Amino acid sequence: MKDISLSIASPAAASPLQKAGAALTACAILSSIIAAFGAGTSNPLLFFFLITGLFISGGIFYSIPYFKAQAGIKNDGIMQNSLSSRGAIAWGIAILMTGFYIILYWFPYYLEGLIRTMDPLSMMLRNKASDQWFLYGAFYTLAVLIMGMRFIAKYKFSRYHIIRTISVMFFQLGFAFLLPAFLLKLNQPEFYFSYFWPLKYSYLFPNDIDYLIQSGNLGVFMVFWGLVMTFIATPVLTYNFGKRWYCSWVCGCGALAETLGDPYRQNSDKSLKAWKIERWMVHSVLVFITLTTALLWLNSWKSGTILGDASGLFSQWYGFLIGSVFSGVIGTGFYPIMGSRVWCRFGCPMAAILGLFQRFKSKFRITTNGGQCISCGNCSTYCEMGIDVRAYAQKGENIIRASCVGCGVCSSVCPRGVLKLENLEEEGRFIPYIRHEDKK
Amino acid sequence: MNIVIIGNGITGITCARNVRKLDSNASITVISGETEHFFSRTALMYIYMGHMKFEHTKPYEDWFWKKNRINLIKAYVKSLNSKDKTLHFDNGESIAYDKLIIACGSVPNKFGWPGENLHGVQGLYSIQDLEQMERNTKNISSAVIIGGGLIGIEMAEMLHSRKIEVKMLVRENFYWGNILPREEAQLIGKHISAHGIDLQLNTELKEIISDDQNRVKGVLTNKGEQFECQFVGLTAGVKPNIGFLEKHELETERGILINEYFETSIPHIYAAGDCAQFRNPKPGEPAIEQLWYTGKMQAETLARTICGDKSAYNRGIWFNSAKFFDLEYQTYGQILPEINDQQKSFYWEHPNGKHAFRANYSSKDESISGFNFIGIRFRQIIAEEWIREHKTIGFVIQNLKKGWFDPEFSKAFYNDISHSYLQSLKSGNEE
Ligand SMILES: Cc1cc2nc3c(=O)[nH]c(=O)nc-3n(C[C@H](O)[C@H](O)[C@H](O)COP(=O)(O)OP(=O)(O)OC[C@H]3O[C@@H](n4cnc5c(N)ncnc54)[C@H](O)[C@@H]3O)c2cc1C
Ligand code: SF4
Ligand code: SF4
Numbered sequence: 001m002k003d004i005s006l007s008i009a010s011p012a013a014a015s016p017l018q019k020a021g022a023a024l025t026a027c028a029i030l031s032s033i034i035a036a037f038g039a040g041t042s043n044p045l046l047f048f049f050l051i052t053g054l055f056i057s058g059g060i061f062y063s064i065p066y067f068k069a070q071a072g073i074k075n076d077g078i079m080q081n082s083l084s085s086r087g088a089i090a091w092g093i094a095i096l097m098t099g100f101y102i103i104l105y106w107f108p109y110y111l112e113g114l115i116r117t118m119d120p121l122s123m124m125l126r127n128k129a130s131d132q133w134f135l136y137g138a139f140y141t142l143a144v145l146i147m148g149m150r151f152i153a154k155y156k157f158s159r160y161h162i163i164r165t166i167s168v169m170f171f172q173l174g175f176a177f178l179l180p181a182f183l184l185k186l187n188q189p190e191f192y193f194s195y196f197w198p199l200k201y202s203y204l205f206p207n208d209i210d211y212l213i214q215s216g217n218l219g220v221f222m223v224f225w226g227l228v229m230t231f232i233a234t235p236v237l238t239y240n241f242g243k244r245w246y247c248s249w250v251c252g253c254g255a256l257a258e259t260l261g262d263p264y265r266q267n268s269d270k271s272l273k274a275w276k277i278e279r280w281m282v283h284s285v286l287v288f289i290t291l292t293t294a295l296l297w298l299n300s301w302k303s304g305t306i307l308g309d310a311s312g313l314f315s316q317w318y319g320f321l322i323g324s325v326f327s328g329v330i331g332t333g334f335y336p337i338m339g340s341r342v343w344c345r346f347g348c349p350m351a352a353i354l355g356l357f358q359r360f361k362s363k364f365r366i367t368t369n370g371g372q373c374i375s376c377g378n379c380s381t382y383c384e385m386g387i388d389v390r391a392y393a394q395k396g397e398n399i400i401r402a403s404c405v406g407c408g409v410c411s412s413v414c415p416r417g418v419l420k421l422e423n424l425e426e427e428g429r430f431i432p433y434i435r436h437e438d439k440k
Numbered sequence: 441m442n443i444v445i446i447g448n449g450i451t452g453i454t455c456a457r458n459v460r461k462l463d464s465n466a467s468i469t470v471i472s473g474e475t476e477h478f479f480s481r482t483a484l485m486y487i488y489m490g491h492m493k494f495e496h497t498k499p500y501e502d503w504f505w506k507k508n509r510i511n512l513i514k515a516y517v518k519s520l521n522s523k524d525k526t527l528h529f530d531n532g533e534s535i536a537y538d539k540l541i542i543a544c545g546s547v548p549n550k551f552g553w554p555g556e557n558l559h560g561v562q563g564l565y566s567i568q569d570l571e572q573m574e575r576n577t578k579n580i581s582s583a584v585i586i587g588g589g590l591i592g593i594e595m596a597e598m599l600h601s602r603k604i605e606v607k608m609l610v611r612e613n614f615y616w617g618n619i620l621p622r623e624e625a626q627l628i629g630k631h632i633s634a635h636g637i638d639l640q641l642n643t644e645l646k647e648i649i650s651d652d653q654n655r656v657k658g659v660l661t662n663k664g665e666q667f668e669c670q671f672v673g674l675t676a677g678v679k680p681n682i683g684f685l686e687k688h689e690l691e692t693e694r695g696i697l698i699n700e701y702f703e704t705s706i707p708h709i710y711a712a713g714d715c716a717q718f719r720n721p722k723p724g725e726p727a728i729e730q731l732w733y734t735g736k737m738q739a740e741t742l743a744r745t746i747c748g749d750k751s752a753y754n755r756g757i758w759f760n761s762a763k764f765f766d767l768e769y770q771t772y773g774q775i776l777p778e779i780n781d782q783q784k785s786f787y788w789e790h791p792n793g794k795h796a797f798r799a800n801y802s803s804k805d806e807s808i809s810g811f812n813f814i815g816i817r818f819r820q821i822i823a824e825e826w827i828r829e830h831k832t833i834g835f836v837i838q839n840l841k842k843g844w845f846d847p848e849f850s851k852a853f854y855n856d857i858s859h860s861y862l863q864s865l866k867s868g869n870e871e
Contacts, residue, residue, distance in 0.1 A: 070635060072766030076601040077490040157766070159849040271501060369845055370820030372761055372770075374732045375450070376483035381496045390499060411847055413491075415763040417770065417817035420845050435737070436824065437756040 021062030028054035029096070032114055040113035047117040052142065059146030066153035073413055074154050075382070083336070084263050090336035098333030105324050108132035125181035134181075140256065141177040145169055147259035154262070160408050160421075164248055168255035176252045189215050191222045194250055196229040198289045199350035201323075204230065205293065205315065206300035235357055241423055242364025243354035244406025251350075253343060256332065257384065258407060261340025265409065268339030268386035275386070278345050278403065285322060286352035292318050322347060341384045345403055355402030363423040364406065366399035368392060370433050372418045379410035379419060393418050396433030441466045443746065444527065444537035446517050448472035449481060451543035451713025451735035456510050458743030466747075468509065469535065471527070473516035474566050477502060482732055484570050485594040489601040494567070517544075520688055522706050539746060542685075542696060542704075542711040543739070546678035546730060553586075553674075555648025560656040561672040564595055573598075573673075580604060580670035584659050586645045587676035588615050590762050595673045596637050597765055607638040607667055609645055609659070621777050623787050624812055627796055628764050635765045648672055678730055680715040693717055695728050700752040702742045710746070712738040724774065731760065757824045758810075767794065772823035773810030775800055783809065786833060788860045790815070790853065797857050799833055806832040816853065817845035837861045 028051055034040075035047040066074060082089040103110050111132060118130035118138055126134075148169040155161035175194035184190050189212055197204040203226040212219035237245045247254045268274075292315050331343025344351050358364060366389070373396075379389035385403045389410045392399045399410075399419070411419040443459060445452045448470045456468050483497040505512055515529040520540075528534045548563025550556050560576050562569060577583070583599050585592050588610030596606045612618055614625030615632060629639055644662040651657040658668045680695035691697045691705035695717030702710045713735040714728070721727040729738070737755055744751040761770045775798060779785050784803045789796040795815035801808045807830035811823055822843030826836055840854035 070766060073491075075489070075491040079487075079493050080490040158847060159851070160847045163849055367845075369817070370759075370824075371733060371736070372759070372820055374482040375480045375499045376486065377480060377492055377496045377499065378483070378486065381492050394499060408847065415768070416761045417768045417845065420817070421848060433821070435756055436828065437754045438740075 015065045017061050017064050021058045021060070021064075024054050024058030024061060028058060035117050036111050036114040038113045040115075040117040044117045044119050048120060051117065055142055055146060059149060063150040063153040066150065067156070071157035075413065078263075078266060084266065086267060086337055090264070094334060094336045097335065098329055101329045101333050104132055104136055105328065111135065122181075125178065126184040128184060137177050140252070141172050143260045144172045144252075144255045147262065148255075151259050151262050155412065158408070158412055161412070164244075164408075165258065167249045168251070168258060171250050172252050172255045183218075188218050189222065193222075193225060194252065196226055196234070196350070197293070198230075198286065198353065199251070199253075199348060201289050201293065201318065201349070202315075205296050207296075234354065235361075238354050238357040238364075239362050240364075242362050242406050242421075243351070243358045243404070244364070244421075246354060247344065247351060247405035248407045253327065253331070253348065254405065257335075257340040257344060260332075261335045261384070264335045264337075265340050265384035266381050267337060268341065268345070268384050270380050270383070270386050270388050272388075275388075278386070281346045282348065282352045282355070282403075285347055286349040289318060289322075289349045322349075339384055339386065341386075341405070344405065345385050351403070351405075358404070359400060359402040361426070363426050363429075364400075365422065365424070365429045366404065366411065367420045367422055367424075368396055368398055368433060369416075369418045369420070371396055371435060372416050374416055376415060378413040378415060382409050382413045384409070389419070398429055398432070400429060442536065442538040443468050443541065444535060444539070445470045445541040445543060446472075446527070447543035447545055447713070447715075448475070448478045448512070449543060449545050449713065449735065450478075450732055451545075451739045452541065453478045454736050454739035455541055455543065455712065455743050455746070457508070458740055459746055460508050460510060462743060462747040462749075467511070469511040469513060469537075471513045471515060471517060471529075471535070473514065473530070474568070476512060476514045477505070479567070481565070484564065484567070485598050488570060488573065488598045517684055520685065520690070522688070522690070522709060525708070538708065540709045541742065541746070542709065542715060543713040543735075544681050544684075544715045546714040547681045547683075548591075548674055549677045549679050550674060551676065553645055553648060555650055555656065556674065558648055558650050558656045558672075559654055560670055561648055561674065563674045563678075564591055565678060577602065577604060577671050582667075582669045583607070583671035583673065584609060584667055584669045585673040585675055586659075587674070588612065588617075588639075589675060589677060590616075591678075592673065592675035593632065593762075593764050595675055596632070597635075599671070599673075600635060600637065604671070605638070606636075607640055607669070608632075609640050609643045609661060611642070611644050613641055615639060615641075617777065619777065621775065621785070621787075621798065621812070623789065624769075624796060624798065624814060625777075627789060627793055627814060628767060628769075630793055631765060631767050678714070680717070680728065682715055701745055701750060702738065702753065710742055712742050725755075729755070733760065757827050759820060759824070767815055768813075768817065770813045770816075770818055771811065772818075772820065773800075773808070773827040775810040775812050784833075786837075786861055786864065788853075788857045790856070795853055797853070799836060801833040805830070806834065808833055808836050817847075819843040819845050833861075 031047060031050050031054060035051065040047045078084045115130050115132055115135045118135050121138065122128060122130035122134050148165050151165050152162050171194045176192055180190045180192055192200060202208045209223050212223050248258060295314060326347040327343045331347065334342055373393040375390055375394045377390055379393060383389050384407060385405055387401050387404060389399055406421055408421050411421055443466055445456055452470055456470050459466055459468055477498050478500065479497045480499060483492060486492045487494055487497065515531050517527050518530050519528045526534050526536045546565060548565050562572055562576060564573060577599065582605040585595050585606060585608045588608055592608060596608055599606050614622060615629040617625050633639055645659055646662050647660040648656055649658045649660060656670065656672050658666055659672060660666050682692055682696060685692060695715050696704055696711035697719050698704055698711050698716045699719055702712045704711050714730045717728045734755060738753060741751050741753045757773055759772045779800055782803055783800050785798060785800045787798045797816060798812040799808055800810045808826055837858050840857060844852055844854060846852065
């Protein structure tokens with residue numbers, strides 16, 4: 001049968017406030033381009049305030065209608081809107097974002113003017129001129145904060161969403177942006193306390209550890225912190241709360257996906273085939289990074305004799321392929337086309353480890369409420385990880401999947417209140433609901 | 441065994457799937473004139489509102505049917521010949537069966553209102569209805585909905601999402617007043633009004649008025665009021681879709697008559713779901729069950745019988761759920777609009793008008809008989825267990841936390857409820 005939605009006219013247009021918000025954001029992008037072409041070098045402060053001011057006011061205007069509306073699910077028109085349903089606007093944004101990443105990684109000199117607009121902020125925070133990574137960090141954090149505000153407005157009926165969004169905004173701003181900058185100012189190593197091996201793979205590489213230890217007491221603490229988080233905190237927290245404690249409460253990649261990526265969450269692929277590809281890919285990355293780490297240690301133990309420079313090359317390639325291309329260009333640039341968690345789902349080795357714990361040794365599950373599911377499909381549609389939640393719910397089974405980041409949106413959009421994220425006893429979490437009358 | 445099923449709704453499909461699970465050799469064919477693949481009728485509103493596309497409402501991927509060897513035929517069954525056990529389609533083809541399952545669902549009720557066949561007047565049941573509604577509501581500004589039930593409120597929400605002004609004509613004193621106790625009905629009525637829907641209570645449709653092109657231009661009510669509109673939604677319930685059986689000897693009344701094994705008056709023909717009517721319904725239970733849940737449960741039982749394990753239908757403790765704009769509603773056990781003289785009822789409502797709780801119990805032994813939850817999610821197994829085990833109202837109120845199913849970090853109301861209950865005991869004693 002033909003695709004019914006094609007015959008559907010677009011719903012009533014977005015409110016004037018939202019149009020104004022979109023226009024302001026467009027102006028912010030335009031100003032950034034003008035700045036990049038050189039204007040930012042001559043007038044850094046002016047362009048800094050212009051760009052951030054426009055982005056922030058755009059975000060505020062865009063969010064006001066959500067704050068004013070009756071609390072509840074706000075998904076009207078998503079499938080008919082070009083932005084959120086892979087229309088021309090979505091492709092435009094995807095090209096813009098991907099282009100930004102490509103220039104950022106490989107041709108940063110084209111961004112010179114834009115980088116200079118961040119000098120005043122960079123000097124203030126780190127006593128150091130801005131560079132492309134500082135610019136990226138600033139934009140990234142700004143996106144999380146602005147779109148985080150929008151997310152809170154949109155899901156204002158749910159304290160779970162409000163609290164976890166404040167949490168990711170806090171960790172992004174504090175631990176991934178301000179603290180590392182401040183450490184630089186104090187002449188300490190630039191360290192990210194909210195990232196651990198294997199996501200921040202180099203934190204367990206011999207070179208990084210040597211460097212940290214040599215840099216003093218704080219450096220030693222950083223090494224200690226990294227080890228504790230990877231080997232103790234990760235399993236313990238994941239056992240008690242599921243992978244969500246990291247993926248949708250702390251992690252910066254998750255933060256961007258949940259905020260900037262929220263308008264695109266429905267574009268994740270839910271097919272069985274996608275699930276197969278996902279498992280292959282994400283576990284391959286995990287094996288790859290574990291192997292790399294092991295090799296590097298072996299090499300350093302034998303003082304570089306067995307591998308020569310090969311192990312270094314290995315890690316460089318990993319950094320390029322996974323660290324840059326995958327997590328940045330595809331992971332974020334393709335949001336509007338492939339959904340918001342492409343990286344988290346197909347590429348993140350941290351997600352792979354957390355997922356294995358969650359699937360096999362954890363108290364976390366999404367409980368299905370008896371036989372209440374009406375198979376409507378809202379949960380599956382809005383799962384950013386591409387989990388076919390309905391397939392479990394309609395059978396009365398709990399949802400226990402390695403990839404679930406515990407964002408809780410499936411539970412929010414379910415019109416029958418069927419789903420609840422919770423941490424209960426490990427025992428019995430796989431037992432499905434059976435009607436009392438059918439028990440024999 | 442050659443099993444043929446008419447209807448690929450939840451009933452027909454659940455039957456097909458369960459037969460396949462129990463019998464890997466049976467030949468299974470499902471016929472439907474509506475869509476090629478099973479989709480979720482309950483999600484029709486979300487397609488219109490743009491929350492989902494049609495493809496999202498399909499609970500199984502398209503490869504599923506072939507993999508499970510369930511043959512699908514897209515055609516309307518025009519007639520049934522039970523002597524040589526064949527079905528004839530509108531496209532001239534036919535098919536033979538050993539066992540026939542009729543699960544042909546419903547169609548919207550029409551009551552012979554003047555003007556009910558005008559352009560712009562319709563019900564909402566099938567995907568074709570939805571496509572028609574899409575055409576009928578293009579560029580219009582106001583609509584009237586007849587009937588204050590569940591499909592009516594969904595239609596109101598759909599139209600509202602396109603910024604179309606909506607009036608609902610409701611025959612009762614309150615929204616859904618034939619099902620809900622007065623307090624809940626009022627609370628929901630207020631919520632609906634807060635969303636900008638104009639509820640016209642105690643109002644019935646008298647006539648739908650036409651313009652000179654045979655299109656609706658307004659409605660006339662029994663109170664003599666006239667409302668202008670370009671669309672009329674008829675949502676005064678549904679009835680079994682058994683027109684194609686009209687001339688057949690198969691015994692029907694409102695629906696296809698069946699016993700508790702889903703057997704019709706003719707051997708090897710079964711009926712279930714929205715289209716079936718129990719000859720002897722259990723006391724207090726309806727003869728026709730028109731729900732997603734009941735369709736599914738009926739089909740599961742019927743599949744067992746078909747595969748040789750003859751099983752009587754037992755639908756267990758009643759439950760249902762719905763959503764009125766942003767208000768979720770769950771009910772367990774039996775809650776009628778009015779209690780009888782052997783019952784008592786405890787009702788609690790949050791001052792913000794968005795959460796409510798009701799428990800009905802026996803005035804003799806205080807055992808619980810039913811719950812309503814509004815704006816509160818509650819565990820089905822707990823609610824059912826308490827009803828089945830005749831727990832007392834006191835026990836229930838004390839243990840509400842056990843069944844609480846609201847998302848983590850949300851404000852829980854079980855303490856407020858138990859407070860209010862103790863208060864009501866005190867004031868009751870003083871009287
Ligand atoms: C808008 C809407 C919302 C609803 N929401 C809820 C809800 O939230 N909860 C709930 O419990 N229930 C709900 N319901 C009711 C629920 O959807 C129905 O009870 C259920 O779908 C009935 O399933 P069924 O399989 O018996 O019939 P159907 O789903 O009607 O399936 C029957 C199929 O058979 C086909 N058919 C009929 N005659 C022929 C023929 N002669 N030849 C070939 N094919 C034929 C029909 O076209 C149809 O596709 C809702 C219904 C609607 C319309
Ligand atoms: S299953 Fe639910 S909680 Fe888990 S990722 Fe998907 S939408 Fe989020
Ligand atoms: S959203 Fe709720 S009712 Fe709909 S399919 Fe998912 S679990 Fe079932």
